[in-house]
Amino acid sequence: MAFLPLIKAVLFAAIGFAVGAGATTGLRNLLGMEPWSTEPVVTMGYVFALIGWLLGVGLWDAWAREWFGKQPKEPLHEGWARFLRFSTDHKVIGVQYLVTMVVIMLLAGALSLLMRVELAAPGQTIMGASDFNTTMSLHGIMMIAVAVATVMGGFANFFVPLMIGAEDVAFPRINAMSYWIVPPVAVLLLATPLMGGFDTGWTAYPPLSVLNASGQLLFLLAFLTFGVSSILGGLNFLATIIMLRAPGMSWGRLPIFVWSIFSAALISLTATQSVALGLLTVILDRVAGTSFYNAAEGGNALLYEHVFWFYSHPAVYIMILPAFGIALEMLTHFSRKPLFAYKWVVASLLTVVGLSYIVWAHHLFTSGMGDYLHLPFMVTTELISIPTGMVFLSGLGTIWQGRLWLKTPMLFALGFLMNFVIGGVTGIFLADVPTDINLQDTYFVVAHFHYTIMGGEIFAILGALYYWFPKMSGRSYNEALGVVHFWWLFLSYNVTFISMFWVGILGMPRRVADYPANMADANLFVTVASFVLGASFLVFAGNLLYSWIKGPVASANPWKARTLEWQTSSPPPLENFPSEPTVVGSPYGYGVAGSVHARLAPAGGSKEQDGQS
Amino acid sequence: MLELLIVPWNLFPLAAAEEAAVVDNAFKLLMVLATPVFALVVVTVIYSMLRFRRRGEPTEDGPAIHGPRSVILAWLTVTTGLTILMIITPGITGLRELRAHASEAPDLLVQVQGGRWFWKVTYPEYGVSSTKELVLPVGKRARFEVSAMDVLHSFWIPAFRVKIDAVPGKITTTYATPDTLGSYDDDEHMRIQCAELCGLGHSVMRLSVRVVTEDEFKAWIAESTAK
Structure with a gap:
């Protein structure tokens, strides 16, 4: 049964x-x-x-x-x-995560369309401010969960063990537990409207988050539970990558995707504990009558902002570092060229991890914290441009003079570069204190982080879904529909979110259900564009759903890629490889005569031979 | 003002305070610095898509370029240089401009209280307060002492480009020197807008701002005191 x-x-x-x-x-x-x-x-x-x-x-x-x-x-x-x-099979857990997160992404996307309908005109259109606040807050936290767990739970689970030549992760049962913690999180979040909703956004700043409806409590419990899942996931991937690499898989031969997961896992394991503490103290203020954040009893509301962002800024690198890894991975295989500046990119990923812990207060430039803190946090934040710039050099250097094979995953990887550069340069406007004083808490911020997370990470995730679809399902998706999805999304995405910068400069605060009449035209424009964007996901969902059931059977290595996951059958057998692979060279030896990444000894009736193509 | 020549269009809404000019100029300078970076990436990607495209299954590999040290070091030098430049200007220079008068006594003191969901402004020097509008004399530097009655709010006047949170149990301060006459009725940017989510009435937690001549301001004070 x-x-x-x-x-x-x-x-x-x-x-x-x-x-x-x-x-x-x-x-x-x-x-x-x-x-x-x-x-x-x-x-x-x-x-x-x-x-x-x-x-x-x-x-x-x-x-x-x-x-x-x-x-x-x-x-x-x-x-x-x-x-x-x-199930303790990392491939099953990866699929469980991916399916769950794609469903949550589509639901949260639908919520954003509801918000856009409300914002199409000034005044009330379809819902009151209370429902709007709950809708907006749910959209936020659900998408945060998607941004954190789709890669760290989904792709990392399925592909890290395969790419390092392991049979499974280091702690398969903890791995299964970290997935099964997630469904209760979804149930709690979807139940918040039954207990009055919650109106703090995903940031849950007290005192509001201590004083409002009980829906807030469900949100806090959900977020805290999700944090436990992230911490366990981080621990598991660190142990897996450190301990279970196949013979010969030295750190210098690790695929860049694995390096990016290693970097993100460092943050998952350490920083998440800070937000867990922040959420726990808000829960205690509500439930046990403590006064961490109640100024009247000696508490301090500003304290929470520091604790929260001490996690939540590093958390954006849990989202984006793996996206760098995915994008570079696809760029190198579809350009048929070695990854440009491999070692420098690895150093850059680790530098971002280090810097990520010392930039959090750039979220607090207008919070009323001491003015003397503005300069140091502006400096540390802007320094992140340097390692991030190295990732761009690597991407551009890799495609330069390549033999570009413009399949759907490659289009998404190239789209990632173009979108993320907008997210990157607009980040400077928010790291720079003089401009941030005006732009903080406006739609400029909304546009900026959607460029990094949606234009950046979600584009990388969509590319990865197409890229690894044959490996995970054993079937091929429809290439023409994939290309249609890319161009439809890329164009409508940019029209929608570029306009949000404009709305923000016009003086529209974020997280509002209503606005003065001077912003009506701009908002109507964004709403119309957002529906064109939303419709592109019908192509995506239809394509992948149909292909999963009825698509043509895929070969083991449809992209002729060199990394290990492509050197076993699609989908891989329970133990991943017929025998333990031996790694003998770089995964990116394109154009190098005689270069081989790994050898798979023939065993158990398998015909798998050398890993080169 | 090199940046004004390169960015001729006016992106910005009404600017009605001296501080707004500092903020808008910083924005323009960053646009000047950001545009070439953006263009470099987009042009390289589009050029590569057209120039290096191969149709059909790949039959050969590209050249084995692993990343010449000279290119990497040159790139690092340029990105580091740009970053330092941005930190210095508009970062540090903008901060210095905004705080140039921090030690001087303000011309006017206004206490601002945020509560769900209204703003109350008090002029302690005159014993006047209002929940209907914020009236300021043109050309006078005002110090705002901001506090919150219940939850976090944020005091933001879009036309002044000035923002500071209202935090329970704490007084936060900011300054603005209005330099243009006008009111909310002429331009919606002349308003205090709550910028930190505070619940049900957050969106409409606004207060009209009116910048008047010094004589009009005195008359308004006198009229308000008489009430």
């Missing part, structure tokens, strides 16, 4: 909730307090429900049994039902 683990998980979650909620009311009663208080009861109920959910979905069968001296049950390795349960 395919759905049995999910049914069990829901049942265990319900029991867990009853236990947590019951214990809380009972304890309150014993302490002589009013037994029922929604937020403490919901919080404790949720904690136990989460544990119940995890045990029910398979953590008990596959793992916890052995703590009590029992034999763990062998997981399912065949059929589509394995995607609906606790």
Whole structure:
């Protein structure tokens, strides 16, 4: 029965909730307090429900049994039902993450269209300010989750072990757990409207986030839970990349995508703990009556902004570093040239990791923090241009004089370069204190971060979905529709978001449901463009969905690429390779006579031979 | 003013304070620095797509260029130079201009309080306050002492290009020297706009700003005191 683990998980979650909620009311009663208080009861109920959910979905069968001296049950390795349960196969987990995140992306995209309808004209059009705030906040946090977990959960899971020649990740069961933590996050977020919604955006600044409707609590619990998943993921990829590289896979032969995941995982593991602390203190202020952020009792609202951005600025590099890796990976294979300045790019990725921890207060130039902090944070922030510039040199140097094969993934990689440069240079306007004082909290900021995350990272992700689709599904997507999707999206995307810079310069604050009449024309223009953009995703979803079921069968290496994931069948077998590969050279030896990346010893009836093409 | 020659179009809405000129000039200078960087990337990508394209399955590899040291070092030198230039100007020079008068006594003190969802302005020197409009005399440097009654807000006057958050339990300050007569009725940028999400009424948490002559200002004060 395919759905049995999910049914069990829901049942265990319900029991867990009853236990947590019951214990809380009972304890309150014993302490002589009013037994029922929604937020403490919901919080404790949720904690136990989460544990119940995890045990029910398979953590008990596959793992916890052995703590009590029992034999763990062998997981399912065949059929589509394995995607609906606790699987420890990194490829299954990768697909679970990718499907979940693409669905969340499409939902959150639909929310953004609702916002654009409301903003098409001044005054109220389809929803009041309260619903707008919840819609906007949900769009924000859902897209943040997509931006963090699509690559770090999806592609990293599926491809890091393959690209380093490993059988799986270092901690397969922790890996499965970090995925199964995510569905409760989605449920909590989608349930926020039932408890009054939340109106703080994804940043959740107190005191507002302590004073508003209980929907905020669900958001805080969801974000905190998601943070736990990120921390575990970061730990797992660091251990995997350090410990499980195939023989000969020295650090200097690591594909750039793996380096980018290594860099992002460093941040995931360390910085996420800071935001977890920030969220926890807001939860305590709400539920336990502490006063971290209540000025009347000696708290400090500004403290949260520092703690929050101490994670959340590094977090944007969890999003963009892997996008650099993906884009460079595709640029080199589709240009048939070695990756330009490989070692310098690796150094640049690590430099960005280092700098990412010391730039956070550029989000706080107008917050009222000490003026003397403006200059140092402006300097550290603008220094990031230097390593980022190196990534651009690498991209441009790689395509120069190449043999460009303009397949859909390559188009997205080139689109990434053109979009991200706009995101990069507009970032300078926000790092520069004099201009930021005016632009902070306007649509200029909205346009800027959409250029980096959507124009940058999401373009890289879409390219990667096409690039690795044959490997993951064993089938080919429709190339013509892929090209249509790219051009449709690229043009409508730029029209929509370039206009948002203009709206921002006109003086439109971000996160508003209404605006003065002078901005009406510009906003109507953006709304119309955004719908053209949204429609392009129908082509994308239709193409990939149909191709997954009925597309022509793909070969092992349709792109003639040199990295290891293409040297095994599509999709790869459970153990990834027929025998352990031996790495003997660079993955990017294009144009070098006799260059070989890896050798796969023939074994078990496999016909796989040398890794060169 | 080299940048004014290269960026002739006027992107910006009404600028009605001395500080606005500093901010707009910094913006223009950054446009001048950013445009070649943007152009270099886009032109290289488009040129490569046209010039180096191969149709059909790849039959050969490109040249094995791994990245000559000279090119990499030249690129690093240029990007580092540009970054340092941006930090110095408009970064440090702009900051110095904005703070040039920080130690001087202001001509006028205005206390600004943000609450859900309204603004209250008080002129302690005159014992006058208003929740209807912010009236300022032209050419006088005003010091704004901003505070919040409940949650975070942000005091922003788009026409002045000046912004500072209102934080509960804290007084934050900023300065503006209006240099153009006008009011919200003439131009929507003459408003205080809350710029930090504060809940239901955030979008419409605005207050009209009116810049008047010194005589008109005195008359307004006298009239408000009489009430």
